[in-house]
Amino acid sequence: MIEKILLAVSGLGHAEKMLKTLADVPSIQRSKVTVLHVVPHLSSAEAMTTKWEEGGKILANAIQYLNLDPSKVSSILRQGDPKRVVCEVADEIDADLIIMGSRGLKRLQSILSNSVSQYVFQLSSRPMLLVKDDIYVKTVKRVMVAMDNSDAAKRCLSLALFLLRDIKGGELILANVSTDLRGKESQITEISPEKNPILAAAYAEAKKYGVPARCFISSGKPGEEICRLADERKIDLLLLGSPDRRPSIAKNLVDIDRLLGSSLSDYVRVNATCPVLLARTVD
Structure with missing residues (x-):
């Protein structure tokens, strides 16, 4: 909610x-x-x-x-x-x-x-x-959630369903990317939800709320693939879960290691061509 x-x-x-x-x-x-x-x-x-x-x-x-x-x-x-x-x-x-x-x-x-x-x-x-600043804000109709097994992704799914359940003509795009750090892009493929356990569970949740959903898979560098899929499917709003990497001892300090290191959420927020909603697990 x-x-x-x-x-x-x-x-x-x-x-x-x-x-x-x-x-x-x-x-x-x-x-x-x-x-x-x-x-x-x-x-x-x-x-x-x-x-x-x-x-x-x-x-x-x-x-x-x-x-x-x-x-x-x-x-x-x-x-x-x-x-x-x-x-x-x-x-x-x-x-x-x-x-x-x-x-x-x-x-x-x-x-x-x-x-x-x-x-x-x-x-x-x-x-x-x-x-x-450099994107075009569109009417929210097509919403994409990058799905994995994390609680953060499930929270994103709940937020997406909250938004979409009353939108006429709305559509949920469920995406699951298999990591391949060699950078070799795979073809983005639409699949039946039962062929992917992660997407199957998310699809079933969407069905409970009467939200039309489609499932897509690809492989490659996750950040690049998520942005590519969002761009190809002309997504209006992208939701992405982010693990809680804040320091457990010093909650009031920015996690410099995370900022300087490899971060999926950082890549997506910088490179996505649509607004990005980032969510963590609930504390």
Whole structure:
């Protein structure tokens, strides 16, 4: 269930467009939305005053653009480090989904540029919908879930079914990629669900909710294959599970090893040609 949505805004952009598109989905129309803008700390009082005024205008413009039921929308203007404030507010309102814009920076660039979205994804266990600046936000009809045996993938499936069950003409694409690190691409093949145990279970779950589903398999480098499949099938929204690799001892520190290492979620969020919803297992 997605009952509470946190939309982090920095100026009218793709994140607002994504939420406006999602607002047409019947299951989302019952959700409450909190629109957040964070004013960073500045040295002079004059500069801070200007930023507060600009922040108020950004919030007002976002709410006017979204044109949602006023009883279901609230706004927060807060001062602080944007990365930390987004995480704090998400916890305060117990958000079921965080929506943020993303510049689509690669891992090292994200670290060096102090990427807000990358930081929030590392430290929050809440589902996070990232919308890159260079993609076209489309009406959500065709949703893809990258399936494996993980609890995170099953959580993605539940979110996808929540969104799709009331969408007329909606379609669920279930994809399972066999890892082949040699980089040799296989043909993307549509199969009957009973031929793949992972997809069979997901297909049966979709059938319970009356959601039309199709199953596809391929092999190769998982990130590349998932992005290729999403592009070929003209996917409107891609859902991908991500294991919880945050440090168990220092939950307040970004997992630098993960950021610098090989990460499926990082590859997909940077290279996918559609919005990407990343979800972890529930803490």
